[in-house]
Amino acid sequence: MNDLLITGLLIVSLFLLLGSGVWIGLTLTGVAWIGMELFSSRPAGDAMALTIWGSASSWTLTALPLFIWMGEILFRTRLSESMFRGLAPWVNALPGRLLHTNIIGSTIFAAVSGSSAATCATIGKMTIPELTRRGYPPEKIVGSLGGASTLGLLIPPSIIMIVYGVAAEVSIAKLFVAGVIPGLMLAALFSGAIVVWALLNPQAVPQSDGSLSFMDKLRESRHLIPVVLLIGGVIGTIYSGIATATEAAAVGVVGALILSASQRSLNWQSFRDALLGATRLYCMIALILAGAAFLTLAMGYIGLPRHLAEFVASLNLSPGVLLIALALFYILLGCFLDGISMIVLTMGVVLPTVQAAGIDLVWFGIFIVIVVEMAQITPPVGFNLFVLQGMTRRDIDWIAKACLPYFFLMVLAIALLYWFPALVTWLPSRM
Template sequence: MFLLLLSGLWIGFSLMGAGVMGMLMFKLNLPPTISVWDKIGGLLANSIWNSTNSWSLTALPLFILMGEILYRTQISTRLLNGLQPWLAGIPGRLLHINVVACSLFAAVSGSSAATTATVGKITLDELSKRGYDRSIAIGSLAGAGTLGFLIPPSLIMIIYGILSDTSIGKLFIAGVIPGLCLASAYAAYIMVRAMIDPSIMPKEEESHTFKEKIAASRELFPVLLLIVVVLGGIYMGITTPTEAAAIGVVGALALAVWFKNLTVENFREAVLSAVKTTSMISFIIVGAAFLSQVVGFVGIARALSLYITGLGLSPYVLIFVIAIMYLFLGMILDGISIVVMTLPIVLPIVVAAGFHPLWFGIFLVFMVELSQITPPVGFSIFVIEGISGEKVGDILKATFPFFVIMILMVIAITAFPDIVFYLPNQMVD
């Protein structure tokens, strides 16, 4: 797979090619009437249909289009202008925008890919124009884009709750403090980097009075109102994420008309770019789904899980080895496949070792988050490559500090499980 990716082949074709090679390399016990190529064709057709035949997936192009409209009609510039006075006194200044924006959009979209693509379209180029370090901007986008798995509604938590018979409501509330801690750790890293190396920010320093900050907030109000409307509809149960995405597109168009920024040309560019980005992400989804099916079909995930459970390790060594296993699986599988394939085998062993299913659910969410920025099947890495034009190697280098921060957060919840249990323990059953 690395050879295919480094050859410059499209990511979707690279994933499919690796899957085909995997099927050909392993000896499969197929009936004489079915050739391996027939099986490959059947798995490919099945993965294409199953990974794209989803009504909830229609939210993806809509949220991307919303981000394109906000970006191309200069509304995103107003958002950054409004935040500038408030962040001017904080080390890192507008470099914190990705952490804040991803946290908000993750709750809106429910998709890591849509969150990364939407926020990236709005912030990356604008931050570069203003003189901020592009590497930090890309790294913070990749790291913060994964927050969607900890912020409800989280598809991974729902799947885990169903498979493990754990309260989904408690899983949602258990992810709040770890999610806030992770976002705060990202912000702290940006602040430390800015204090050590001020060159990552524009040289000119600005000071603003409180009156000027309030005046600048007028630039923020329209976009924040749009986010509140979209978020509010979902949390109040009035709209589904897909319906909220459609409202978001209409709202973005309305703002563009209100500010007299909408033209036929920039609307056309927004639609075409949204189509290209959606196609790119969808093609990666299809390729990853096929590779995941191949990995499951040849029994890699099951064999690895059974091997680890047979080692008879102490509880914390067991968790360490399982974490290594999930990091490895994250290189070749998407998050949902990791959970579905391994949980029936791993969970009983983890519970027998003395770990609570609720805690392990949050631990697993973190490991799935790590898989989003782990090569070669790192969805967020591919999405950022598509919207930024940067090389995968440069993106991985920029993302590495945030990857380490996430590892440290996993260690923190393992050493101090009350980070996970505090809020659920306050709930009344």
């Protein structure tokens, strides 16, 4: 049976299982089982047991539940309120004024959360009512928040980077460091877009409530000290080489607990809720990763990745054309799947192709994360769109339209990273 027919059969099986409501992790396991039973001589049960155990017992993966737990703890603190108080006095002089709090607040919270949805929900709970009360245009409030909250995936620590690092066997610490400059660049592009809009539409920007003296601004900035210390503890220990990504995640959890206790938001109920929330989310991700590991093994025995890589190599696509094709593929896939599922579903097939094209895997990891960010604000399955819909009660199409300019800014960011790859590779090369 030729490769095209095998691929078609497995894809049909995948969508039939997904369409019937089977969990993604179990769907991946089922497709792998079908592939091994029909097209391989290796016993599927033995292979599944060994692969799932190996995936679940990975030491590298330990960082994932810890970062998720850290984000859940912070979600229940008054961190976002403190960040708004510390940031607002400094952005009043910029064109667009307080709209920049969505960008800067999301950038800061992304550095302690690792989750796009958590960043969107936490910052949105505070900024949407406040900016609406002050008279800012609703589409600009929602659009800037939806776009900027995707930075939760790019600015370290990032849950999706850990997933990619495990799947691609790439240093998670290097991925974290590689995401810093692109993340800040993307935040600057978002703020720049607000500045341009505000200069073109000055009448749409509410007047400032008044100016504070420099010393008053400094006094308000004290509210940023806890989050700055936490970011420094997590990222600083990784970049300095003091701790691995897993050890830095433990530092983050301890720091989040201390921050929560200092704000008096740590009690038995919040501790229990954070722990259970992190456990539920991690169990879902771990099941997906286990199924993806089994599917990758099955694809290896069938030989599809090798044959696909040979086919793509025979097309003699330049790295640029290959990346454009992959970007379009992931954007399309992102209309139906969440980011983690997109990565674990495709890495077994895509990585051999990328390696054959000579593309650096750390750079490719950042490329993938930005493309997944784009998928977070594309309907019908854009997770940030769902979060925003829940907070604003607006129609999903209206929210997607408000976020569309930020989608195109991410396209620009990918082009800049392709033209200037050192934006990604410079920091990791110095570790």
